[in-house]
Amino acid sequence: MKFVKIDEKQWAEGIGKLKSGYRVFGPVKEGKDHEFRELTGDASPDMAFSNTRLSPKSVVYPQSEVMFEYTTDESRPDHHILKEPRRDDTPRAVIGIRPCDALSFLLVRRNFDSPEYKDPYWLRNYEATTFVGYGCNDPCATCFCTSAGSAPHDTQGLDALVVDRDGGYAAKAITEKGEALMKAAGWTDAMDEAEAEALFADRAAAAEKKITRQVATDKLAEKPSMDLYDAPFWEDVAFSCINCGTCTYLCPTCWCFDIQDECRGCEGVRTRNWDSCMAPLFTAHGSGHNPRGEKVQRVRQRFMHKLKYYVDKYGEGIQCVGCGRCVRSCPVNIDIRKVCDMMNAYDPEAANDCACPTT
Amino acid sequence: MTAPARQLDENRGDIMQNPYRPYPVRIDEIITETEDKNLKTFKFVFIDPEDEKRFAYLPGQFAELSVAGKGEIPIGIASSPTEKGFVKFTVNKVGLVSSHLHAMKAGDVMGIRGPLGHPYPWEALKGKNVVIIGGGFAFTTLRSSIIYMLEHRDQFGQINVIYGARTPGMLLYVDELKAWEARDDIGMHITVDGAKDPDWKYNVGFVPTITEQKAPPADENTYAIICGPPIMIKFTQPVLDKLGYGHDRIIMSLENRMKCGIGMCGRCNIGKDFVCKDGPVFTLAQLNGMPKEY
Numbered sequence: 001m002k003f004v005k006i007d008e009k010q011w012a013e014g015i016g017k018l019k020s021g022y023r024v025f026g027p028v029k030e031g032k033d034h035e036f037r038e039l040t041g042d043a044s045p046d047m048a049f050s051n052t053r054l055s056p057k058s059v060v061y062p063q064s065e066v067m068f069e070y071t072t073d074e075s076r077p078d079h080h081i082l083k084e085p086r087r088d089d090t091p092r093a094v095i096g097i098r099p100c101d102a103l104s105f106l107l108v109r110r111n112f113d114s115p116e117y118k119d120p121y122w123l124r125n126y127e128a129t130t131f132v133g134y135g136c137n138d139p140c141a142t143c144f145c146t147s148a149g150s151a152p153h154d155t156q157g158l159d160a161l162v163v164d165r166d167g168g169y170a171a172k173a174i175t176e177k178g179e180a181l182m183k184a185a186g187w188t189d190a191m192d193e194a195e196a197e198a199l200f201a202d203r204a205a206a207a208e209k210k211i212t213r214q215v216a217t218d219k220l221a222e223k224p225s226m227d228l229y230d231a232p233f234w235e236d237v238a239f240s241c242i243n244c245g246t247c248t249y250l251c252p253t254c255w256c257f258d259i260q261d262e263c264r265g266c267e268g269v270r271t272r273n274w275d276s277c278m279a280p281l282f283t284a285h286g287s288g289h290n291p292r293g294e295k296v297q298r299v300r301q302r303f304m305h306k307l308k309y310y311v312d313k314y315g316e317g318i319q320c321v322g323c324g325r326c327v328r329s330c331p332v333n334i335d336i337r338k339v340c341d342m343m344n345a346y347d348p349e350a351a352n353d354c355a356c357p358t359t
Numbered sequence: 360m361t362a363p364a365r366q367l368d369e370n371r372g373d374i375m376q377n378p379y380r381p382y383p384v385r386i387d388e389i390i391t392e393t394e395d396k397n398l399k400t401f402k403f404v405f406i407d408p409e410d411e412k413r414f415a416y417l418p419g420q421f422a423e424l425s426v427a428g429k430g431e432i433p434i435g436i437a438s439s440p441t442e443k444g445f446v447k448f449t450v451n452k453v454g455l456v457s458s459h460l461h462a463m464k465a466g467d468v469m470g471i472r473g474p475l476g477h478p479y480p481w482e483a484l485k486g487k488n489v490v491i492i493g494g495g496f497a498f499t500t501l502r503s504s505i506i507y508m509l510e511h512r513d514q515f516g517q518i519n520v521i522y523g524a525r526t527p528g529m530l531l532y533v534d535e536l537k538a539w540e541a542r543d544d545i546g547m548h549i550t551v552d553g554a555k556d557p558d559w560k561y562n563v564g565f566v567p568t569i570t571e572q573k574a575p576p577a578d579e580n581t582y583a584i585i586c587g588p589p590i591m592i593k594f595t596q597p598v599l600d601k602l603g604y605g606h607d608r609i610i611m612s613l614e615n616r617m618k619c620g621i622g623m624c625g626r627c628n629i630g631k632d633f634v635c636k637d638g639p640v641f642t643l644a645q646l647n648g649m650p651k652e653y
C-alpha cells in the first residue's frame with residue numbers, strides 16, 4: 001500500500017480519525033493569511049493555501065517552551081532544584097506541510113542533534129511528529145526551492161506526500177511512520193501503481209516549471225569566508241533594514257533562542273524562546289560591550305550564517321530551503337536571493353567600492 | 360513493525376541526558392576578593408557526590424552558574440581539577456545574575472552546568488615553557504592553570520606568571536600569589552598600575568610593560584596564555600610580537616555573550632565557530648583568520 005486515493009469524504013473522516021491518536025496540526029486561515037495551528041474539535045485543515053505566513057517550525061520548536069520547573073520556597077525539600085516538566089508524548093501529525101518546510105527540519109536538526117550534544121526538547125518533539133506533505137501546484141513568485149536543495153514535491157523531509165487528484169487526493173507513503181498514519185486515518189484505498197507514479201510525476205514537473213527564480217550557490221563553499229565578510233556590499237544590503245527581526249521569526253531554518261527564568265511567587269520556570277540575531281541585545285555583554293552592535297554587522301551575520309558559515313560547517317548546502325517567506329514579508333524588500341547571488345559572484349580582485357544594486 | 364528511519368530509540372541514553380540540566384550544588388563558602396567588593400569567589404560542593412565525577416574538567420573550561428529564578432551565567436572555572444571536593448568560581452558583579460549571586464550566602468542551593476568548552480591545550484603544553492599573562496579579574500582560569508601545573512610540575516619547563524591589577528587591593532587570590540612568589544619553581548611577576556602602599560614590594564607598571572621586561576624570550580618551546588581586558592590584550596600583543604612569539608604560540612580565551620553553552624542557541628559565534636563549543640580557547644593564529652566579533 002504505497003499509493004492510495006482519498007476522496008473528499010475519506011479525507012475529512014481521516015482527519016477526524018487521526019485526532020484520536022495524534023495531535024493534528026494543519027493550515028487554517030487567520031485574517032488574510034494561513035498559519036499552522038493545532039486542529040482541535042472538528043476543525044479541519046484548509047488546503048486552499050499557498051503557504052503559511054509563519055513557518056510550521058513551532059510544531060516541533062514552540063516560540064516559547066518550558067525547559068524546567070522549580071520552586072524557590074525554602075520550606076520545600078527540593079527548593080531551587082530544576083526538574084523537567086512532564087512532557088506531552090502524544091504523537092503529532094502535521095497535515096499539509098509544504099515540502100520545503102519539511103526539509104527545513106533536516107537542516108535544523110544538524111544544529112540540535114550534534115555529535116557532542118543532543119537537544120532533548122527539539123529531538124523529542126521532532127521524533128513524535130509525522131510530516132504529511134502537500135505537493136505545491138502553484139508556487140509563489142518568491143519561491144526558489146529548486147535551487148535551495150528542495151522542490152515543490154520534494155520528499156526528503158516527509159513521511160507521506162499528498163497531491164491533488166480529481167475528486168480528492170492521492171497519497172504516497174514515504175516512511176513507515178507515514179504508512180502508519182495513513183492506516184490510522186483509514187486511507188487505504190490502494191491506487192494503481194503506474195497511474196499513481198504518473199500522477200505524482202506530472203504534478204511535480206508542472207509545479208517545478210513554474211518556479212522561475214533560481215539562486216546561484218555553487219561558488220559559496222570555495223570563497224574564503226573573510227573575503228565575503230569584508231565584501232563592500234554589506235553596508236548597502238543593510239542600509240534600509242530596520243532590524244525588525246521578521247525575517248528570522250518566520251524563517252523555517254532559523255533556530256536561535258534565548259533562555260529566561262520566570263517566577264510567579266515561589267513557582268518558577270526556565271523557558272527558551274525564539275531569539276533573533278537581528279536584535280542588538282542578542283550579543284550585548286553585561287559590560288555594555290557589543291561585538292555586533294552595528295546593524296550592518298547583524299545583517300551580515302544573518303546572511304553569512306545562512307549562506308557561508310552553515311555551508312562551511314556542514315558541507316550540506318545553504319541554510320535556506322527557498323520558501324521565500326523572508327522575501328515576501330520584509331518591510332523594506334531585502335531579498336536573500338539577490339544577496340546570495342551577490343555573494344556567490346563576489347570576487348575581491350574585481351571588486352571596487354561602487355555600490356552593488358541590492359533591491 | 361520496525362522503527363521508521365527517522366525515529367530514535369526513546370531510551371537512547373544521550374537523549375535522556377539533558378545537557379541543559381545543572382548539577383545541584385550548595386554554596387560552601389563565599390570569599391570577597393577585592394577592596395571594591397565587586398569580586399567574590401564562590402566555593403561549591405556537589406549535593407550528589409557522584410556529580411563531582413561527572414563534572415570532570417581541565418583548566419580553561421567554564422560552566423554555567425545557574426540560579427533558579429534568575430538565570431544562568433558562563434563563568435570560567437577557577438579551581439583546579441587537582442583540588443578535590445569542591446569547585447570554585449570568581450564572579451564580577453555586573454548585571455542580573457551576577458548581582459544576585461553576590462547577595463547569596465553560604466548554604467544556599469543552586470546549580471552548575473558543565474564543564475563546557477575546550478580547556479587550554481594541555482597536551483601541546485606538555486614539556487613546554489609557559490608564560491601566563493593576566494590582567495584584572497580574568498585571572499580565574501589562570502589560577503586553575505597555575506595550580507594544575509604546579510601539581511604536575513615535572514611535566515612543564517619554565518613557568519612564568521605576569522599578573523596585574525589596578526591596585527594591590529584589586530588583586531585576586533592574594534594569599535596564593537604570595538605563596539607562589541616564595542617558590543623557586545615559578546617566576547611570579549605581580550604588578551599594579553599604582554600603589555599608595557609604601558610597603559608594596561612587587562612591580563609597578565602596566566602588564567604590557569612588565570611583559571616586555573619579564574617575559575622569557577620566544578622560542579618554539581614557549582607558549583603564552585593571555586587573558587585580560589581587551590585594552591590589556593591590545594597592548595600586550597605587540598609586545599609579544601616584538602619578543603618574537605609566534606601567533607600559534609599565543610593562546611587566548613574569549614568571552615562572548617552566551618546562553619546555551621553547547622553550540623545551539625546561536626549567539627556566541629565568531630564566523631562559523633562558537634566561542635562556547637569550539638572555544639573559548641583559541642590561538643592568536645586562529646583568531647587572525649576570524650571576524651573580529653568579540
Ligand SMILES: Cc1cc2nc3c(=O)[nH]c(=O)nc-3n(C[C@H](O)[C@H](O)[C@H](O)COP(=O)(O)OP(=O)(O)OC[C@H]3O[C@@H](n4cnc5c(N)ncnc54)[C@H](O)[C@@H]3O)c2cc1C
Pocket residue numbers: 284285286287421430431432433434435436449450451452453454455456457458496499500613614615616617618639
Ligand atoms: C567563557 C566565559 C567565561 C567567563 N568567565 C568569567 C569569570 O570567570 N568571572 C566573571 O566575573 N565573569 C566571567 N564571564 C563574564 C560573565 O559571563 C558575565 O559578566 C555575566 O554573564 C553577566 O551576567 P549578568 O546576568 O550579571 O549580567 P546581565 O547584563 O544582566 O546579563 C544577562 C545575561 O546575558 C548574558 N551575558 C551578559 N554578559 C555576558 C558576557 N560578558 N559573557 C557571556 N554572557 C553574558 C548572560 O547569559 C546573562 O545572564 C565569562 C564569560 C564567558 C563567556
Ligand code: SF4
Pocket residue numbers: 240241242243244245246247248278329330331332333334
Ligand atoms: S525583515 Fe527585512 S527589515 Fe526586518 S530585520 Fe529582516 S531584513 Fe531587516
Ligand code: SF4
Pocket residue numbers: 247250251252253254306319320321322323324325326327336
Ligand atoms: S532564509 Fe528566507 S527563503 Fe530561506 S528558508 Fe528562511 S525564510 Fe525561507
Ligand code: FES
Pocket residue numbers: 616617618619620621622623624625626627628633634635636
Ligand atoms: S552560547 Fe549558545 S551557541 Fe554558544
